Amino acid sequence: MSIVSELRGLLDNIEPPVFRIVGGAAEFAALAGEPKATPAAYVLVEEEQSEDNARMTGPVLQRVEADVAVIIVTRNVSDNTGAAAAEEIEALKAKVRGALMGFVPSGLGSDPITHVSGNLLKAKSGNVWQRELFAAAYYLEEQP
Template identity: 45%
Template sequence: MIVDEFIAQLLALDPPVFSLVEGIAELASLQDAPAATPAGYVFIKEEAGGENRRITGLLQRVEADIGVVIVMQNVSDNAGGAAMADIEAIKLTTIGAIAGTQPPSAADTAEYIGGQLVRARNGYVWWELTFSAPYYLESKP
């Protein structure tokens, strides 16, 4: 659910920044490069649960790390330098669209944790941003 909310936030950017924003299934199915760029792929990278706060049932805070992989192409430079320059503005816009906001299913505001280069090849640059977005698991007996 939280992944869908992050996707919706990125698709709602005005003016639009991404040609497409999808989830992990679409990222996993990529053979080489997305159909259009800039592209964004959102997924849960890692989760860590806290202590259950109920004696019966479940009320547990979960710290989720959400990954956003940005793929950018610039054919003017096959080494990726031009695409890397282009991706800087998209990174800042993406961070601004997510960090400090509270998606409906989140327990608190999302925070930017960091980013890293995933791949640079054939004029494409893949950059991954990581955000923290806590939420609660809850059930009653």
């Protein structure tokens, strides 16, 4: 199971459920505009950086740090100021961070997930798009 699949599963299993859609890179790329239902979360690997080989001899062993983005999309037009949407995105950010931070993905000798950053991507007409970036470090080992 991939790190993205595991993180999607964690978001899908938040109790009580908060997301109507939990998708991956393909679903995010297929968006032509707003998601069909909100709140929605899309989990995708943005970048992977591999360190140098940790061994002098023998099979290659490298630590890889993946930047995993969770794109949160919500819509709340219950007021004219956008305050309701802003409050909702704050609550969703807290749920995502709470579900993912410290989780240790299975296999690959992974380290616990850590939060890197969060930034507002777009806010308009009651729609808010927020990107939360997490670090997921794991190890690759050459199979002799």
